Amino acid sequence: MTLTPQQIRTQVMDYLEATECSIIEKSPHHVTVKLSPRADRMLTDRPYYWGFVERTGVVPETLSFNFVFDPEKYDEMTNPSSSAPGTAPASNPQDSILSRYFGVAPTAPWLGPGMIRREDIIYGSKRLRQIWTAAQDEGKCLYLFEEPGARQRTTLFSASYEPWLGVCFKVEMTCDLKCEQLNFIGISLASGVIVDHFEKKLTLGSLQLTPRLPENVHIKPYEMSPTVGTERLEAYLTSKLAELDYSWAEEARERLRLELAIIDVYYEEMLKEPDEEKRLAVEEQYSRRHKETVWQYEPKVTVSAITYGLFHLRST
Incomplete structure (x- = not known):
């Protein structure tokens, strides 16, 4: 990249x-x-x-x-002039x-x-x-409002804004290989509707966001707290991840099994060392190598929130 x-x-x-x-x-x-x-x-x-x-x-x-x-x-x-041909170099x-x-x-x-x-x-x-x-x-935590435009400021009725909780999750799938993906998901704290690819909603058309509450607007009352909204987003993301193909994890475990077998064969005779001091050093080295290999090949899925915020957008 x-x-x-x-x-x-x-x-x-x-x-x-x-x-x-x-x-x-x-x-x-x-x-x-x-x-x-x-x-x-x-x-x-x-x-x-x-x-x-x-x-x-x-x-x-x-x-x-x-x-x-x-x-x-x-x-x-x-x-x-310095790049022109035939130009004398500048004096020091x-x-x-x-x-x-x-x-x-x-x-x-x-x-x-x-x-x-x-x-x-x-x-x-x-x-x-x-x-x-x-x-x-x-920019990890945001609190923004949609800019209503000049016309809304002079109109008689105030605009209704809907509160949204948006979280950008980073999903890391690692073994001896690594894959990362971003999932920006939003949930309406007024209706409970969940929107995938929430970034498209924030960049739709000429949408402008501001950290200040605009004039002549009102916020819909919250039907759920941000904590409840976060739990629903986590459950939604978990269900999405459960539908993915995890054949890569089985392949990684097979590679792990082969690597551990090679390590066992390599240290098999060395662990029979009659000298106790040397044998203890070999056992320590074997244990460390075993843990490093497991850490490298064991498939893992890690989810973290890299940015999140409350976005107040005009109701549609």
Whole structure:
């Protein structure tokens, strides 16, 4: 799996906009941004500075970055003459008489308020993983409302909103191989209706979501609590998983049986060692190898909720 620079740019821009960062400059290949306090806390790893801000109450100075999504095209855009044929290479500013005799002075890192440091954000980079982790941590629990539009705010009657509990479950089927799948399921806390592929309902048409309760709307009363809704979603997902083909698990158990048989044959003579000290060491090694093989080949199905929330959508 990989992501194109454009896909990475879309994800990073979504995070920067969601955390209310200030965009200084942007292009298809980069974005220059001044982080918001919220994003700075998550991305810059400055706990001592933010502790100082909290103790003293001073206005925080957040850092600025130049995030580059396509380094090659960005360099061509910013330095078109450097790639032109026949262009003389730029002279090194430190290539002087003093540097020849006293050495080259190291360049100080470009950090601190007012400074803008370039970072290439490509698939697999540390900063991209950090943004994904921050987005996952902060977006794990949601409480959103459908944006009704300008016309609803001026109409006489308020719009009826239906509360939905949506949970994105990650199902991991593992043995010596691994398969993952996402199941985003929603249940109406007013009617009890369960909708599979709930993400399609949230992205239908031009649906916009907001964390603020819109004007001139009312929420239908809950007929069940979120706890009861969660239990019903878990039961629904369990019934779906029970219908799957688990021949892969039987095949994994057969491979496990063969691997354990090989281990038994390998250690059979070694376990007959007359020297007690050596035999105890072999038994420990045999037990450890046995447990590792069982852990590797034993089929397992693990379900976890990676994101969830209450979504208040217009009744249909």
